[in-house]
Amino acid sequence: MFNTPINIKILHISKYYFPYIGGVENICKYLAEGVQEQTAILCFNDKCKDQIDEVNGIKIYRVATWINIARQALSLSYFPMMHKAIKEFKPDIIHFHWANPYPAAVLLTMIPKNVKLVVHWHMDIIKQAKIYPFIKPFETALLKRANLILVTSPTYRDASLPLQPFRDKIKILPNAMDESNFILKEGDKEQIEKIKAQYHNKKIIFFIGRHIQYKGLPYLIEAEKYIKGECEIVIAGQGPLTEDLKKQCNSKRVHFVGKLNDDELRWHHYAASIFAFPSITKNEAFGVALAEAMYCYTPAVTFTIPGSGVNWVSLNNETGLEVANKDVKAYAEAIDTLLSNDNLCKQFAEAGHKRVKENFTIPQMTQLAERYYTEI
Known part of the structure; x- marks a missing residue:
């Protein structure tokens, strides 16, 4: 197996994380534990409480959920918690799991210039069509800032309209089963x-x-x-x-x-x-x-x-x-x-x-x- 050098530190930003169970959350966990000694997680908590804990030796920064709108958790705590995670963990790479618009907007305000950005494109925004015009500018800005865009299949890459201007940044990372x-x-x-x-x-x-x-x-x-x-x-x-x-x-x-x-x-x-x-x-x-x-x-x-x-x-x-x-x-x-x-x-x-x-x-x-x- 090709081993990641020990000095690469990766901060995953996911909507939620284990013990919360979901498709994206599972993929994030598999990746995080694959490079366990160099990884941290920033995610929402499933309750209204900021919390820092560990799962299988990985540090998890959980942000209090204040309210949910159109399946998107929102919290003003996200700003200080993201600042804390970046300052303490000092990532070389931020691996952002899309679709997760609010954290993307926060990230764009504070990602350090020297930190590489990987956008993991799990899905287009489909169900929230009415609010998508408000999300689109953040989505585009995130893709422009990305050093690498990961897509789960060639067919999704080829059909996703938001991704077409950024095809030169895209690589395929298929999902995995345990x-x-x-x-x-x-x-x-x-x-x-x-x-x-x-x-x-x-x-x-x-x-x-x-x-x-x-x-x-x-x-x-x-x-x-x-x-x-x-x-x-x-x-x-x-x-x-x-x-x-x-x-x-x-x-x-x-x-x-x-x-x-x-x-x-x-x-x-x-x-x-x-x-x-x-x-x-x-x-x-x-x-x-x-x-x-x-x-x-x-x-x-x-x-x-x-x-x-x-x-x-x-x-x-x-x-x-x-x-x-x-x-x-x-x-x-x-x-x-x-x-x-x-x-x-x-x-x-x-x-x-x-x-x-x-x-x-x-x-x-x-x-x-x-x-x-x-x-x-």
Whole structure:
């Protein structure tokens, strides 16, 4: 592995940080712990209290959250806390995790000229369209100041309008899944067989994710009506759409199982024959859950999502099948294709596991990040 020189000090600025769990927060944690002895974190606290603590030896500067507007935490404490973090830690590089507009505005007022700036572009601002015109100037200023812009996939880089003037600064840093959560452990085979038996040893179509609009669950439930093959559809997770989805679905072969712990998630992935990933918009910027399924040898069926990294994570006709966005009949047909062709499933499963192992694990991401840090 390419090791970062000991004298490089990196301050990550993330919206939140562990023990808060979220996609961006997980990626920040993986990167921070990859260069643990040289890293600190500046983030919001999930309560109205300034706090400095440590997580796995990493110093965390947590800023009190005073109010949330349009999913953005706000606090006047951010100014003194950022000043304190920069003064005490003396970073060589600030690694800023976008989208996080308010901290970006604060950072632009006080980042030292000699400190390099890495902007980690996790996503475009999509949902907050009404306030985006007010955010845009800070976004542009941040990208201009950046020495390096990291994007999670080539497809997201090519489709993101704010990034187009800055393509010469962009490098690809794919997201990562934690393979330690998905390596089979003693006793797992018995639990996997129990899950299969629970569904009468029929092939399982598995979904895991928050039950929110862009995850596309209504399309999976609609597609179920057109699936001819014998199977059971297991939907894990929950969210604001859960109760409406249950009312929408009358099929006895669709099962809502709620939240799963890490062990249960691993067992379900290995019990499944097909992973349903019906997300429909580029709010699904990458698809770590998709990579996790592929790691567990479960081929996926996805929709084509313009501008998203999803169709770069799982490659059509190589690691799974991809169909036109929101086309429920085509989605059902793709599931039937996999249900009826064990050899194709096995081929996709092997290729999918290999793709994740080579591209989307924590060591792969950390090694690449270390190289980028050293280059700037």
